[in-house]
Amino acid sequence: MGQLDGKIAWVTGAGSGIGEAAAIALAGEGAVLVLTGRRKEPLDDVAAKIKAAGGKAHVHPCDLTVSAEVDDAAEQIAKRLGRIDILVSNAGANIVDRHWNKISAEGIDTLINFNLSSAMYVARAVMGIMRAQGGGLMIHTASMAGRNTGGFSGPGYQAAKHGVVAMSHSINQEECINGIRSTALLPGEVNTPILKQRPNPLSPEELARMLQPEDTGEVIRWIACQPKHVCINEMWVTPAWNRSYVAAIQRKL
Numbered sequence: 011m012g013q014l015d016g017k018i019a020w021v022t023g024a025g026s027g028i029g030e031a032a033a034i035a036l037a038g039e040g041a042v043l044v045l046t047g048r049r050k051e052p053l054d055d056v057a058a059k060i061k062a063a064g065g066k067a068h069v070h071p072c073d074l075t076v077s078a079e080v081d082d083a084a085e086q087i088a089k090r091l092g093r094i095d096i097l098v099s100n101a102g103a104n105i106v107d108r109h110w111n112k113i114s115a116e117g118i119d120t121l122i123n124f125n126l127s128s129a130m131y132v133a134r135a136v137m138g139i140m141r142a143q144g145g146g147l148m149i150h151t152a153s154m155a156g157r158n159t160g161g162f163s164g165p166g167y168q169a170a171k172h173g174v175v176a177m178s179h180s181i182n183q184e185e186c187i188n189g190i191r192s193t194a195l196l197p198g199e200v201n202t203p204i205l206k207q208r209p210n211p212l213s214p215e216e217l218a219r220m221l222q223p224e225d226t227g228e229v230i231r232w233i234a235c236q237p238k239h240v241c242i243n244e245m246w247v248t249p250a251w252n253r254s255y256v257a258a259i260q261r262k263l
């Protein structure tokens with residue numbers, strides 16, 4: 011018996027990294043998964059892993075920057091599976107030319123659309139379904155960059171992730187009376203494909219010292235298993251060897 015037996019969980023960005031690990035962890039606890047990303051192949055691979063472990067998973071590719079596709083995906087999931095109990099709104103992106111000395115207007119649009127607008131489209135699409143069923147849980151993967159400025163991630167990403175954190179809190183402020191809970195999850199560096207977009211490549215030693223996707227998957231599973239009267243409003247999870255702190259310490263030495 012899993013703690014999430016029979017719950018329907020929609021994970022975005024489920025084909026890799028944090029989303030893949032979250033989907034596998036939630037399925038291991040008994041949830042029925044719907045996996046979304048733009049590319050179908052990685053989603054099929056994750057679904058196959060879940061099914062091989064005895065779990066249940068459906069694949070629904072879509073581009074979350076297109077609000078009509080997001081609305082359609084949420085409607086189809088609710089029609090097919092009856093409800094959406096857990097949303098892990100996790101998809102996001104960064105770009106190489108991210109700092110003020112290089113960023114283009116197109117790059118700014120990408121960062122806002124892929125990290126903030128898409129997250130708001132997904133929350134909006136799920137909100138009516140959760141209200142109608144009497145509640146639900148949303149977990150939004152923001153970032154440490156959603157509370158801090160400076161450092162590796164760049165101004166557009168930081169602005170968008172600050173928006174995601176604010177959005178998540180606003181859901182609790184407006185929707186707690188409808189049984190809807192929202193968590194802003196703020197990871198530090200996690201060893202996932204998004205780090206390939208870093209302007210300065212990372213060494214295998216640096217990647218090994220970071221959080222691994224399974225660490226964040228386990229945190230997401232834990233949040234999803236909290237009872238309905240508990241709301242985890244915001245959670246920071248970082249590597250113990252936090253490179254932004256280490257850089258600050260080394261500058262002082």
Ligand SMILES: NC(=O)c1ccc[n+]([C@@H]2O[C@H](COP(=O)([O-])OP(=O)(O)OC[C@H]3O[C@@H](n4cnc5c(N)ncnc54)[C@H](OP(=O)(O)O)[C@@H]3O)[C@@H](O)[C@H]2O)c1
Pocket residue numbers: 022023024025026027028029046047048049050052072073074075100101102103124128151152153154196197198199200201202203204205
């Ligand atoms: N890794 C870190 O250090 C770190 C730290 C803090 C926060 N985060 C955040 O964690 C989340 C997950 O990232 P990750 O680290 O796991 O990297 P990742 O492996 O690159 O995952 C990002 C996922 O988002 C999907 N995606 C991107 N744009 C999409 C769109 N328009 N529509 C649908 N799906 C889309 C991608 O799949 P497709 O390409 O197939 O669409 C991909 O599976 C992101 O929000 C990221 O900002 C990461």
